[in-house]
Amino acid sequence: MNSRIFETFLKLKKNNRKGFIPFITAGDPTIGMSLDIIKSLPKVGADLIEIGMPFSDPMADGKIIQASSLRALKEGITIEKILEMISKFRQENATTPIVLMGYFNPIYNFGIDKFLSYCKESGVDGLIIVDLPYEHDSELCIPARKSGLDFIRLIAPTTTDERMPLLLNQSSGFVYCISLSGITGSKEAQIKVVNDTIHRIRKSSDLPIAVGFGIKTPQQASEMLLSADATVIGSIIVEKINEIYSSDKEDNKKLKLINDFINTFSNEIHKQVRN
Amino acid sequence: MSDLKKPNSFKNFPDEHGNFGKYGGRFVAETLMPLLIEVNRAWESAQKSKKFKHELNYFLDHFVGRPSPLYLAERMTEYLNGAKIYFKRDELNHTGAHKINNCIGQILLAKEMGKTRIIAETGAGQHGVATATVAARFGMDCIIYMGHTDIDRQKSNVFRMELLGAKIIPVYSGTGTLKDAMNEALRDWVSNVDDTFYIIGTAAGPHPYPEMVREFQSVIGKETREQILNLENKLPDTLIACVGGGSNAIGLFHPFLDDENVDLIGVEAGGKGLKTKYHASSLNGGRPGILHGNRTYLLQDDDGQISDAHSISAGLDYPGIGPEHSWLHDIGRVKYVSINDNEALDAFQMCSRIEGIIPALEPSHALAYLSKLAPKLNKDHIIIMNMCGRGDKDIFTVAEKIKEKNS
Numbered sequence: 001m002n003s004r005i006f007e008t009f010l011k012l013k014k015n016n017r018k019g020f021i022p023f024i025t026a027g028d029p030t031i032g033m034s035l036d037i038i039k040s041l042p043k044v045g046a047d048l049i050e051i052g053m054p055f056s057d058p059m060a061d062g063k064i065i066q067a068s069s070l071r072a073l074k075e076g077i078t079i080e081k082i083l084e085m086i087s088k089f090r091q092e093n094a095t096t097p098i099v100l101m102g103y104f105n106p107i108y109n110f111g112i113d114k115f116l117s118y119c120k121e122s123g124v125d126g127l128i129i130v131d132l133p134y135e136h137d138s139e140l141c142i143p144a145r146k147s148g149l150d151f152i153r154l155i156a157p158t159t160t161d162e163r164m165p166l167l168l169n170q171s172s173g174f175v176y177c178i179s180l181s182g183i184t185g186s187k188e189a190q191i192k193v194v195n196d197t198i199h200r201i202r203k204s205s206d207l208p209i210a211v212g213f214g215i216k217t218p219q220q221a222s223e224m225l226l227s228a229d230a231t232v233i234g235s236i237i238v239e240k241i242n243e244i245y246s247s248d249k250e251d252n253k254k255l256k257l258i259n260d261f262i263n264t265f266s267n268e269i270h271k272q273v274r275n
Numbered sequence: 276m277s278d279l280k281k282p283n284s285f286k287n288f289p290d291e292h293g294n295f296g297k298y299g300g301r302f303v304a305e306t307l308m309p310l311l312i313e314v315n316r317a318w319e320s321a322q323k324s325k326k327f328k329h330e331l332n333y334f335l336d337h338f339v340g341r342p343s344p345l346y347l348a349e350r351m352t353e354y355l356n357g358a359k360i361y362f363k364r365d366e367l368n369h370t371g372a373h374k375i376n377n378c379i380g381q382i383l384l385a386k387e388m389g390k391t392r393i394i395a396e397t398g399a400g401q402h403g404v405a406t407a408t409v410a411a412r413f414g415m416d417c418i419i420y421m422g423h424t425d426i427d428r429q430k431s432n433v434f435r436m437e438l439l440g441a442k443i444i445p446v447y448s449g450t451g452t453l454k455d456a457m458n459e460a461l462r463d464w465v466s467n468v469d470d471t472f473y474i475i476g477t478a479a480g481p482h483p484y485p486e487m488v489r490e491f492q493s494v495i496g497k498e499t500r501e502q503i504l505n506l507e508n509k510l511p512d513t514l515i516a517c518v519g520g521g522s523n524a525i526g527l528f529h530p531f532l533d534d535e536n537v538d539l540i541g542v543e544a545g546g547k548g549l550k551t552k553y554h555a556s557s558l559n560g561g562r563p564g565i566l567h568g569n570r571t572y573l574l575q576d577d578d579g580q581i582s583d584a585h586s587i588s589a590g591l592d593y594p595g596i597g598p599e600h601s602w603l604h605d606i607g608r609v610k611y612v613s614i615n616d617n618e619a620l621d622a623f624q625m626c627s628r629i630e631g632i633i634p635a636l637e638p639s640h641a642l643a644y645l646s647k648l649a650p651k652l653n654k655d656h657i658i659i660m661n662m663c664g665r666g667d668k669d670i671f672t673v674a675e676k677i678k679e680k681n682s
Contacts, residue, residue, distance in 0.1 A: 059303070104565045156305045
C-alpha cells in the first residue's frame with residue numbers, strides 16, 4: 001500500500017497543484033485548542049499537516065517556536081498526549097497526512113519501538129527529526145521505515161553534493177528543503193539559495209520537495225513554489241495563533257480568526273500551478 | 276589502529292564516528308553537519324602538523340604560563356593526617372583557570388580554517404573570559420552567549436569579557452542558564468556558518484569537540500605525570516578532579532587511563548543533595564539521552580525534557596556531562612561521587628585558611644571529597660587534586676552564603 005504522503009503528492013500532481021503544509025506546535029496554546037486547530041486545518045486548505053513535538057531545548061528553532069514549545073510543555077503536553085490527539089483527528093479524517101517534527105531525546109526516552117508502534121496505531125505518516133543526521137540512521141530512520149512510516153530528511157543549503165545522495169538514500173515521503181542557513185522563523189528565505197538547493201536535490205532524488213524556514217508571507221510562499229512542490233509555513237502561523245489566543249476575543253471567534261489567517265496562505269499557494 | 280597501541284587501551288576512543296561506547300556521536304541539524312566535518316578535517320590535519328604543535332606549545336608556555344606547578348600541599352597533608360596531597364596548580368594559568376588551555380588550541384584551529392568570528396557559551400564566565408582573551412590576542416570578533424541568570428551572579432567576569440572586547444549576549448530563552456547559552460550559540464553557528472568558529476568550553480558537544488577539548492586539556496595530565504615521576508619516582512595512587520561538563524577532569528585523567536593502579540575519582544556537584552531536584556550530578560542522578568550534539572548522561576524528567584541543574588558553583592551547573600565520562604562511568608574505570616553545596620563551601624574556606632590558596636568553587640568540590648578520603652589513607656598514598664581554577668570570581672557568592680548560613 002502506498003503511503004498517505006505518497007498519495008497526497010500524487011494527487012497534487014494529477015490536479016496540477018502545489019501543496020500547503022501548515023506547522024503547529026502540539027499543545028499550544030492548550031491541548032484542546034491545538035486539537036481543534038488540527039481538525040480544522042484540512043478545511044482551510046492544508047494538504048499535509050506538520051505537528052511540532054515540543055522539546056525543552058529546540059536547537060534549530062527561533063524564538064517563536066521556542067516560546068510555543070515552552071507554553072505547550074507548561075500545558076502538560078507529552079508524546080502520549082500528542083499521539084492521542086492524532087488518533088482523535090484520524091477518527092474524522094483518513095486522508096490528510098500527518099508528519100511529526102521534533103528532536104530525538106524525548107523519543108529516545110520514550111523508547112523507539114514503543115514510539116513507532118504508537119505512531120502507526122494513531123495514524124502518524126511521517127517523521128522529521130532535526131538532530132538525527134543520516135550518520136545515525138540505524139537509531140530511528142531505518143526502524144521507522146521498516147514499520148511503514150516515512151522518514152523525511154532535512155536538506156540544508158550547506159549540504160554538500162558529496163553528502164546529498166547519502167542523505168536522500170534512506171529518505172521517503174518528501175524532502176524538506178531548508179530555505180536558509182539558520183533557524184526557524186528568523187531570517188527571510190532566499191529564493192536564489194532555495195533554487196540552488198532544489199536543483200541539487202533533484203539530481204539525487206525523485207521525491208517531492210517542500211520548502212520551509214523563514215517563509216513569512218503568502219507572496220514569499222508562492223515565490224518558493226516556482227521550483228518546489230510544497231511549502232511549509234510554521235513560525236508565522238504559530239505566532240498568529242498565540243496572538244489571537246491571547247487577545248480578548250470570544251473563544252468561538254478565535255478559531256475562525258486563526259482559520260482566516262491560514263486561509264490567506266492556502267489561497268495564494270493553491271493559485272500556483274505546476275509548470 | 277596502529278600496532279603500537281595496546282589492544283585494550285582505554286585511550287583508543289572515540290572511534291571515527293565520535294563514539295565512546297554508546298556515548299558521543301554527532302546529533303546535530305543537517306545545516307551544521309558539513310561544518311563539523313570541516314572542523315574535524317582541520318583538527319585531524321592540525322594533529323599531524325608540526326607547525327600547529329609548535330605554535331600551540333609556544334602560546335601555552337608564554338601566554339598561558341605553562342607548565343603549571345605540581346605543588347605538595349604540606350599543610351593540607353598535615354591537617355588531614357593521612358595521604359600525601361599534591362595540587363596541580365592550573366589556577367595559576369593566565370585568566371585563572373584551566374579553560375584557556377583549550378581556548379588557545381581551538382582559536383589556532385579557527386585561524387587555520389580562516390574563520391574570523393568566534394562564538395562561545397559560558398556559565399560562570401571562566402570559559403567566556405578565556406575565549407574573549409584569546410580572541411583579543413588573535414584579533415578576532417568575539418560573541419559570548421551567557422544566560423541572564425548567570426550574568427547577574429557573575430558580574431565581575433562579565434566586565435572582564437567586555438574589557439577584552441567581547442560582546443556579551445544575554446540569553447533569556449529556556450531557563451536562561453548555561454544549557455540555554457549553549458543552545459543559543461548553536462543557533463548562532465547555524466545562522467553564520469561561513470565565517471564563524473564555535474569554541475566549545477567543555478569536553479562535550481558533537482564530534483570532534485569531546486575529543487578535541489580532551490586533547491587540548493590533556494596537557495594537564497601529561498605534565499602531572501612527568502612532574503610526579505620526577506618528584507616521587509612513582510605514579511600517584513589517586514587522582515581527583517571536579518566534573519561539570521568534565522574538561523579539567525578528562526584532561527587530568529586521560530594520560531593515566533591505562534595505569535590501572537591509579538584510582539580516578541570525578542566529583543560531581545551535589546547541590547542541595549541528590550534526593551532533591553537541586554543538583555548537577557548527571558551521572559549519579561541522571562540517565563542517558565541526547566542533547567547538544569551528543570549522547571550522554573543528562574538530567575531530565577520522565578518525558579525526556581531537560582531539567583535545570585543546580586549548584587553553588589556556576590561552572591558545574593550543567594545538566595549534562597562529556598560523553599567520555601559517561602562511558603568511563605559505565606565501564607567503571609572512573610569512580611564518580613557527589614559533593615553538595617555546603618561541603619564545597621566548607622572546603623573553600625578550609626583551603627583558603629590552611630593552604631593560602633583561595634580555590635574556585637568548582638575544585639572546592641574536589642577538595643571536599645579529598646578531605647573525606649585522605650584521612651582514611653596511609654602516609655605513602657599519593658593523591659593529586661586538580662586545582663582547576665582560582666576563587667576570586669566566587670568571593671561574593673561565598674560571602675553571601677556564609678552570611679545566610681550564620682543568620
